[in-house]
Amino acid sequence: MSAFSDLLERLREIVFRRRRARELDEELRFHVERDAEERVRRGADPAEARRAAALALGGIEQTKESVWDARGVRPLLDLGADLRFCLRALRRSPGFTAVAVVTLALGIGASTAIFSVVDAVLLRALPYPSPQSIVRVWEHAPNGRRMNLAGPNFDDFQSQNDTFASLAVYGYEEASISGGSAPLRVNVAVVSGGFFHVLGVEPARGRAFAPDEQRPHGAPAVIVSHGYWLRYLGGKSDLSGFRLAMEGVVYSVAGVMPEGFDFPAGVAAWIPRELEPELSGRTAHNWRGLGRLRDGVTVAQARANLGAIARRIKDQYGKEVDLDDVAVVPLADAMVGDVRTALLTLLGAVGLLLLVACANVAGLLLARTAARRKELAVRAALGASRGRLVRQFLAESLSLSLAGGGLGILMAAWAVRILPAVLPTNLPRQREIAMNAPVLLFALAATVAVAVSLGLFAAWRAAAGDLQDALTAGSRSYSGGGASQRLRSFLVIGEIAVTLVILVGAGLLGHSFVRLVSTSPGFRHQDLITMEFSPPTPKWLTPEDQTDVARQIRLMDGILARLGAIPGAESVGLVGALPVAAGDDLADGDFLILDGQKPPADLEEFGRMSRNPSRVGHALYCVAGEAYFRTVGIPLVRGRMFGSQDDLDSPNVAVISQTLARERWPNQDPIGRVIEFGNMDGNLTPLTIVGIAGDVRARGLDLPPSPVIYVDYRQRGMHANSSPTVLVRTAAPLGEIVSAARGIFHDLAPDVPVKFSTFADEMGGWLSDRRFLLLLVALFAAAALGLAAVGLYGVVAFSVMRRTQEIGIRMALGAERGDVLRLVLGEGARMAAVGVVIGVAVSLAITRLMATLLFGVSATDPLTFGGVAALLCSVALLASYIPARRAMGLDPDTALRYE
């Protein structure tokens, strides 16, 4: 007989159980009557015959029970009864129920919310067809740096590879877009022909770019995002009437991307790269590479394929190029980058919090079981089987967990709604965070895990205690609770240990953060307005085309002079890249120490000469003006600054940072040395070191000061790899300076886009993800601390209640209030101490995993560990002090009589 028909039959038994019960009654009545008749026929007394018949059956009620057992639906019917019973019981103690449900809800809700982030950022496949085939592509420099693709190199990669179904490049820039319902400053992506094919996404409305729109001087066309279309084009389905103007070019609207398409992130419009003829050289790394692998091609094969092409390019163009290989990385990995450790740390912290919450509820259940021992014993004596009692505990923990899980999911749904407002903006893929099936499944799994573990725990407790004992244990209400009190202490010790682990994590992050914030970057970043702009850059600087450089220098000098005249502007400087804020994007490379040697004639000779390590150094390359140092407050340590005598016609000079001087010329004087750093800007004129400037943590506050070589923009110009930025030190309101500056830029360089900001904001973005991580972990740590404190309080308070009589006797025998205080506090302190020791041991083992998130503190920082342990111990003492005070206030007379 199949399992299915068996199940069906059982279901029928449940659905028709009333009718089945009636039928059974009737059948048994018939049996007894018929049997009695038979006995009467044989000569028995009629009244006696009925009794004998029932007796022969073995009791009517007993027979009924055994028939129900045989129907195999007993457990299900009982479960219903158990659930009803336990709901009644839970309603009778609303305080316990509320605390347990809210505790579990907090744990499950917080875990689910964090999981929704982990799911969106780390786990979920990218929202494109076969996303595992999409890769990012970089050029690889000989020094290991990844560089974006240069246009001509990309063209070679695209035409010569045989591993990509499609290869594309894209870039994006801020642009003003008008022609919709309102003008807007947005990010616009410039994409090559294969871009949408790589991602496998087509416009949802309208069409893709036509061939005529993807050739030099073709018809300008734009594809807009769903959001832009809704807000600024009124969501109209007829796109033919729209003309959008961007940076002086008028585009027709070809199509609208589907809702949710967001690549590159935050872009409102896409325009074809091919409209502008590409004139830049093979070292202008302007384009981000993106490709879709052919079916069955691995990332390694694609890398080998493009790497071979890269080496061919190098062989063919030699001195003109600076690549020697490529890097190919799956898009999902490239987007996530180093967020992984931070997110996993968060998930770990919240998982531990859930553990503490569970332990707390388990402690509550234990206390409740202890208080209900007599009730349970009575029920056992009245014939409830042990299995039945165990089932009741299961039902209770199940309903608590389900209620907690349900409430937790609601809390998580709310958290997911407000997350976008608090998440650091540089977290990738955060728009995809949602309460979806996998997240709900996680919440469900967490709830079921909690329910099962709590249920098993409760059942084990119920089965372990000898209930008969409780009945005979005398009239003392709580005398039977010794074993469960011990178990509760173990739970609290566990809670304290886990809490300590979270606290240590939060402490280490907090300590790192304080270190970071208090680290001097080597300059003053307050009260600085930044204006990043893109002047027309000379394509490839050689001594011959200095007219280009001269024009650029004149433009920048003009702008600086006018900006300096704005009322309230204290000083104005120019630099090629902002330290800290630009972080990883700063240019660095090897330089040659010439010292009398002839400078290389071209980059090829530069390469040969750089093979001699005794004549090579490594530094960041930074173009700056003399005023930059004054404006941001980098001091001159020795020698001289750039001066008015340094111009295009005079010998080129350089200022180096203290770190470089110390590292490369230990115990020597670098001033007067001649170096060659032309590989950075293509200008092979040698540089003479004239001064040493103070150190700057240019790569980021969490890294040591970098070696830097500063060159004068009046001699070298701003090359393609710089993002020229004007810094204005001022105490005046931002708005006044910016509106004045906007006018000046408009006068002198109307085509040049400018991005206004403050240095603090530019740096702050860099800290925001750390701040967010710290905030959340600290929040979880605080929640765990609160739960552990409540758990400890519960155990100590219960213990005081149990020992009321004992305390009374002690006091009657002359114990002082101080002795009682020590007695009670000692109990709490012992648990805290054991928990702290275990927690420290565990923390020592696992904080190493978050080493990459730390700055200036080791993963086993004794100060943090000590501080956290002290904090936890004082909270534990405070939690035990409340019941201790109650114990001290006991009147010995009452206490002795206490039952």
Add this chain to the structure above:
Amino acid sequence: MVGEKSDLLPGTLEMLVLKALCLEPMHSWGIGQRLDQWSSDTFRVPQGSLYPALQRMLRKGWIRSKWRVTENNRRARYYSVTRAGRRQLEQQTAGWDRASAAIDGILGLRLSDATP
């Protein structure tokens, strides 16, 4: 009841009930009477265990039940054997025959045969 004199081997009750029902559909009291009659005094069928056994057999689909009016004009639940029930009886009978033949063989051995 249990342990009194019901030496009925476990599992044989169902076999006997099937056998009884093969002859004619009967109500439960009738089945009990029939089994008592068959057993004479060798073993006794505990009346109380008949009902759970019938319930199990219903669930397994070996028998089905129907309410009918008895010869004395009373409503009673009559049980009858299904095809599956008959197959089950055949299998159990065959199994019983094999087992009892084997046991007979062992018990029939003389002591001298058993010693090596």
